[in-house]
Every structure is written in structure tokens, then in C-alpha cells.
Amino acid sequence: MSRPTNDSSAYRGRYAEPLPTSNLGAMENDFPEFEPFEDEVQPRGYAPAGQALTVQQIDMCQQVNKPNHYTGAYDIENLVVRRGQEFVIRVTFSRPLADGDDFQLEFLIGSNPSVAKGSLVVVTTNSRAGGPWSGQILEMQGESVVVGVTATPDAIVGKYRTYVAIVAGGGMQRSKRDPTTDMYMLFNAWCPADAVFLPDGAERMEYVMNDIGVIFQGSADAVSQRNWMFGQFERGILDACIQILDASRMPIYNRGDVIQLIRKGSAMINSQDDNGVLVGNWSDDYSMGKPPTSWTGSVQILLQYANTGVPVCFAQCWVFAGVFNTFLRCLGIPSRVITNFSSAHDNTGNLKTDLIFKTDGTPDRRHTRDSIWNYHCWNEAFVVRPDLPPGLGGWQVVDATPQETSDGHFRCGPAPVAAIKDGLLCHPFDCGFVFAEVNSDVVFHKRDRFGTLTAYRVDKTHVGQAICTKAVGSGAAQDVKHTYKYPEGSADNERTMNRAEEYGCARDHSEVADSQLSITISCGQVGLGQDVNLAVDIQNQGDVSKTVRANLAGSVVFYTGVIASHFKDDPFSVTVPANQTERAMLTVAAQEYLPHLGTQLCLHFAVTGQADDQSLNAVKVVDLQTPGLLMQVSGTPQVQQEMVVTVSFTNPYSSPLHDVFISMEGPGLMNYRTRYFSVIEAQAAISWSETFIPRLSGHRCLVSALNCRNLHQVNGSCDVTIAEM
Numbered sequence: 001m002s003r004p005t006n007d008s009s010a011y012r013g014r015y016a017e018p019l020p021t022s023n024l025g026a027m028e029n030d031f032p033e034f035e036p037f038e039d040e041v042q043p044r045g046y047a048p049a050g051q052a053l054t055v056q057q058i059d060m061c062q063q064v065n066k067p068n069h070y071t072g073a074y075d076i077e078n079l080v081v082r083r084g085q086e087f088v089i090r091v092t093f094s095r096p097l098a099d100g101d102d103f104q105l106e107f108l109i110g111s112n113p114s115v116a117k118g119s120l121v122v123v124t125t126n127s128r129a130g131g132p133w134s135g136q137i138l139e140m141q142g143e144s145v146v147v148g149v150t151a152t153p154d155a156i157v158g159k160y161r162t163y164v165a166i167v168a169g170g171g172m173q174r175s176k177r178d179p180t181t182d183m184y185m186l187f188n189a190w191c192p193a194d195a196v197f198l199p200d201g202a203e204r205m206e207y208v209m210n211d212i213g214v215i216f217q218g219s220a221d222a223v224s225q226r227n228w229m230f231g232q233f234e235r236g237i238l239d240a241c242i243q244i245l246d247a248s249r250m251p252i253y254n255r256g257d258v259i260q261l262i263r264k265g266s267a268m269i270n271s272q273d274d275n276g277v278l279v280g281n282w283s284d285d286y287s288m289g290k291p292p293t294s295w296t297g298s299v300q301i302l303l304q305y306a307n308t309g310v311p312v313c314f315a316q317c318w319v320f321a322g323v324f325n326t327f328l329r330c331l332g333i334p335s336r337v338i339t340n341f342s343s344a345h346d347n348t349g350n351l352k353t354d355l356i357f358k359t360d361g362t363p364d365r366r367h368t369r370d371s372i373w374n375y376h377c378w379n380e381a382f383v384v385r386p387d388l389p390p391g392l393g394g395w396q397v398v399d400a401t402p403q404e405t406s407d408g409h410f411r412c413g414p415a416p417v418a419a420i421k422d423g424l425l426c427h428p429f430d431c432g433f434v435f436a437e438v439n440s441d442v443v444f445h446k447r448d449r450f451g452t453l454t455a456y457r458v459d460k461t462h463v464g465q466a467i468c469t470k471a472v473g474s475g476a477a478q479d480v481k482h483t484y485k486y487p488e489g490s491a492d493n494e495r496t497m498n499r500a501e502e503y504g505c506a507r508d509h510s511e512v513a514d515s516q517l518s519i520t521i522s523c524g525q526v527g528l529g530q531d532v533n534l535a536v537d538i539q540n541q542g543d544v545s546k547t548v549r550a551n552l553a554g555s556v557v558f559y560t561g562v563i564a565s566h567f568k569d570d571p572f573s574v575t576v577p578a579n580q581t582e583r584a585m586l587t588v589a590a591q592e593y594l595p596h597l598g599t600q601l602c603l604h605f606a607v608t609g610q611a612d613d614q615s616l617n618a619v620k621v622v623d624l625q626t627p628g629l630l631m632q633v634s635g636t637p638q639v640q641q642e643m644v645v646t647v648s649f650t651n652p653y654s655s656p657l658h659d660v661f662i663s664m665e666g667p668g669l670m671n672y673r674t675r676y677f678s679v680i681e682a683q684a685a686i687s688w689s690e691t692f693i694p695r696l697s698g699h700r701c702l703v704s705a706l707n708c709r710n711l712h713q714v715n716g717s718c719d720v721t722i723a724e725m
Helices: 005-010 062-066 201-209 237-248 258-268 299-307 317-330 415-422 431-439 492-503 590-596
Strands: 034-036 056-057 079-082 086-093 102-108 120-124 134-141 144-150 158-169 171-174 185-186 212-219 222-229 278-280 313-315 335-345 350-359 371-383 394-399 414-417 441-447 453-459 466-470 477-479 516-523 532-538 546-558 563-576 580-590 600-610 614-623 630-635 641-652 657-666 672-679 683-690 698-708 709-720
Touching: 056 158, 062 079, 062 086, 062 580, 086 102, 120 134, 120 237, 144 431, 144 590, 158 237, 158 299, 201 317, 201 335, 201 709, 212 335, 212 371, 222 317, 222 614, 222 698, 222 709, 237 258, 237 299, 237 317, 258 313, 258 317, 258 371, 258 394, 258 414, 278 317, 299 313, 299 317, 299 672, 313 492, 317 335, 317 371, 317 394, 335 657, 350 672, 371 414, 371 466, 371 641, 394 415, 414 415, 414 431, 431 492, 441 614, 453 614, 516 546, 516 600, 516 614, 532 546, 532 563, 532 600, 532 614, 546 590, 546 614, 641 698, 641 709, 672 683
Parallel strands: 079 185, 278 313, 350 441
Antiparallel strands: 034 171, 056 086, 086 144, 102 120, 102 158, 134 144, 158 171, 158 185, 212 222, 335 371, 335 466, 371 394, 394 414, 441 453, 466 477, 516 532, 532 580, 546 563, 546 600, 600 614, 630 641, 641 683, 657 672, 657 698, 698 709
């Protein structure tokens, strides 16, 4: 049977009225301009003698309200305020107010607004009882009255319609519908009573107000970074974020609950099961969209989704995290992007990441189901958790990358970081999943020809080696691993792991004999097109010399650890004297890996070896470095003064680059621009200049990205400080 799509047929017999799930839809006929009181209700007083009182103008006082509410950066015509904090409205009447005059302000959100549900709010300024929002007359000058309005700290977040109603005689005379008086209400990190209150002022400026960011990638021992333009204040983005909630059909009256809203947003940023914003793609085929590496920020993604209603192609974890961060900050929720290096993605839901090897020591990829991502990006949102015991508020893990379902949808969180650190996995939401991502033991198994697995090594330190975010006030990486886990081997860590196991996360209890042989691989930075020089150090702590028969395996891998193509197997042997370390230098020529590269610029080298009855292995991930784009700005760095930015690039390779797209943008400076070059010859240089007029002052940033068929992950950025007018 097909499901009815007509709202009127869908709700009949279940609800008296359809659930209000649209905030941005046309709501032009909220009330009649004159609404008579019910017959049984008597008027509160007689209209004053003389001229009738009418509303001439409603001024939302943006010049006063926006600076007080830290919303001046939003590129939008309407007023934007934060809940729990007073804003002012100037109402001009047809004549000065007299003693008997009575009026009220009315704020409506969604369809079928209801006082009981908080979507219709009445604000009065006299002794007559109004709604939950408070109001007071601050100033009266002739026909003009300034009213101060304070929304409750749990008010519904979204776009309200504003009316002024005059109470007189047998009813109320309302102002006409005026879209210019519509008002956006946000969460308020400055209000102590709001669930997103963030006490530290510098952190508020970073985690709510900063519209540019840094996302860390690479590996724990070779961290790289990517600038990301959050752009939460750019034109159309606030409406796009509200439209995402509308597309989710989240009831209007639930949108004041930050936990419900975050959870819904986590599901809607991916398109896995609800026609959300972004389509994930971890292949090398991006022919139906844009490669994830080509995006410079969230703005184009959100605007494209808002304009088409069609999920945007394509994304990987850092794109999901960047767009989700924009969504959260735009609505006023403090948030930041987190990168977990060596992130466990366990296929069986326990605290063991099982890596299986054949009897000769080579990886058994056919039977290995678990994986360790080089890195994985998620978000943290700062939320007081009144639904949880004390001490579990603060930073909460939220993840929009579709991995596992949570209550039937691909989403994750909010999971309290404090609960993860102490192994309190009984609390909502998805604490066990996040706990495994940062705490799994890596168990190395040998599989014999009968399929029997024998554990021969357990690494308790590999997963969650570093957990980084952008530092407050700078682009440096701040390691927040201490907020997720106690030091390895400490009593607190052991207590946490035991508690997690009590809540159902199985740990590894394999008894593995200490090995006298150990192996490590080191490598310096390698540019794309250069040879890779690996130093393999084998340490022998025994009293007898050992000969290790080893193999070097080389693969191009996705950052998820999944092999894109295998290109090398090189056997070698090393004799290590007793109680010494022996080094073998292995070189991988550029022509060995270059034919196998796609959009992935990550090489995975594994050395596996045997010495008598001992097995040993080591892994090294090498991120190939690409040339950068050079960006320079000129002109007067001042708001509303024309400036010029020039992007230049020299092809350093011996072959031409074809179908080259270069894009650039800068929140508060310039909108998204792109330029196409059919070919850039070997060793040739190109440049591209664009003019722009800064909209916002302060520290700003421009970013650029180059993408083509045979070169990816080429980026550039430049900083500029813009003065006020």
C-alpha cells in the first residue's frame, strides 16, 4: 500500500492538526487583522475617547540589537537575536499612548502556532499576564514606544513572525503582516541559563563566532592541516540550516531542545537514510559530483542543498565535520572539529581491532574485517546535559559521518566526553561506539591453514594516539586526548577499561609472550613524485643473534586504511646481533607508485617478518606532499574598499595537467569563485586575479583549492586583517 503524501490525509484521525514542521514556508495569514473576543469574554476596559489607536510602524532596532547579541556578522536583512537576552523593538502608534490603552507583542513560529507548545508567544508590558517571555516599556517619546523583550532561555530556535496587537473594545486590532519584522532566534552561549552556555569568553569567540577553521589530517607522527571556511554568517546560510530542520520534518516545538536538535542535525548532514545534505563516497570515482578534496568550505554545499533539495556529491569525514560545524555555529551552538588519529572502526562492536596475518607473516586481507583509519574527524558541541548526572555536561561528541545507526538513523551523539573518559557507557547517546574509536586494542593474529587464529601481539597504544582540534585564537593543533582517556597503563585507565567491559564492551585478554624482537619504520617527508626512503630498524633484545626474513609490502590506501591498489612486494633479510639494533634502508622509486595513484595520495608500507618462531611487523603511512597555491592580496584592507587577490601556481611536474579547476573563497571577504584551465603545461605557471569588497572587519582568511584529473589536494591560503570603515 502506498503511503499517503497529502498532509491532510496523513494526520486525520491521529492529530487534530498536522504537526508543524516547516519554519520557512509562507505563513502570510496567521491572524485576521481584527480578532473579536469570544462572546463570553467581556472587554477589560473601554477604548479611550478620541482618535483610535493604530500601529504605524514596527522597528526591530537592528543597529542596537545586533551588536548586543553578537549577530552583526550575519548577512541577512532581518533581526537575529539570541534567546535568554533582552532585545528592543520600537513601535510607532498613531498617537501617544493614553492610560487606558493596552497592546501586546506577538511572536509566532511555524504553522498552527500554539501557546501551549511555545510557538505562539504573547508579550505584555502591563499588569496583565502575558506569555513566558517578559516585556517592559523602556522609553516613551510621543507616538514612539521602545519595548524590551526577553525570550526564555529555552525558547524555540528559528524564524519568528512579529505582530503588534492593540486591545480595545470587543477585540484586538493587529498590525499587518510585514516580512521585514520577521526575527531569527538562536541559542545563546552568553546566557547562563541556556543549555549551551559557555563560560569562557575567548572560547565563545572561537567556537561560536569564528567562521574560519583548520581541520587536521595525515597521521599522528605527520600531522597536516586543511583550512576550512565555515561561513556560518554568509548570506543564505542561516535559512539553509533552518531548511535542513524543515527537511527532517522535526516538529517546530522541539527545536528549543538542543539535544534533540543536535541529534536531528547529525542525521541530516548525511544523506544515508533521510535525503540529507551530503553523499559519502570513499571510492576513487567522483564522476557524478565533486571530489571531497575539492571543497574549500561549507557555504557552497549548504547553498546547493538549500536551492535544490538534492543531496550534494561528495563527502568524506572531514567534509561532514566541516559542514556540521557550520550548522551548529550558525544556530548558536558552540562547536569544534576534532580529529582522532589512528581511529578504530571495529566491525564487531568490541574493544578489539583484529588484524589477521598468514603463516608467512603477510596480511590476510580476505579475513580481516576491522580497520584503523589514519584519522577520523567528528565534532564536539558544548552542551549542559540536564538529562544526565552532574559532571557529564560540557563537550559532547557528535558525528555526522554515516557509520552505524543510532535509534534507526545514521548519526552519532551527543556522547559526553567526560563519560567516555570514565567508561560510563550506560549514558546516551552512543558512548560505546566513540569509546571503541579511541580505546581499542589492536590484536595481531596468525591464521593457520585450518583457519585457527592465534594472537601473537597486542598493541594497546596505537589507537587514539592523538586527538586534535584547532587551538583557541590560533591555527595550531591542540591535543585534547587527555579529555578522552587517562594515560595508558595508569590505574585510572585500567579502572575505566574495566568499567567499559562491565557495560558490554569486550576487551582482549590474550596472553601473549614478550617478544625479543621488535621493528619500527621511519621516513621523512616525501613530495609527490619523489622516491620514498624507508629506514627499517630491527631491535634484538635477546642474547642470541637472529636472522629475520622479512617482506616490504607497498600499497596506495584510502585514509580509511582500505587498500586502493597494491604495487610492491620486496623480500629481504637482516641479521641482527644479540642485544643490538640493525637498520635496513629500503627505497621505493616514484615510478613504482605513481601509476597507481588516484585521488588518494597516501602510501601504506608494511614490513612483516619471521625469525625462528617469532613474528614481527610494523606499519608506516606516508602522506605525499603536493605543491601549494600562492595567494597574495593587494589594495586597502578596509571594509567596503575594493581589494584584489591573485592566485598563482607553477606545475612542477614533467607532464601537463589537464582540466584544471581552481576555486577560492573567504567568509566576510568574497563569495565562491572558480576558474577553469584546460591545460597547464609542464613547468608552466598560471595566475588568476579577482576583485572583492570586504564585508566584515578583523582577521579574515582567503582559501583556494586546485583539482584536476591527475593532481589533487593542492591548496593555498592567505590571511588579511581588515580595518573598520
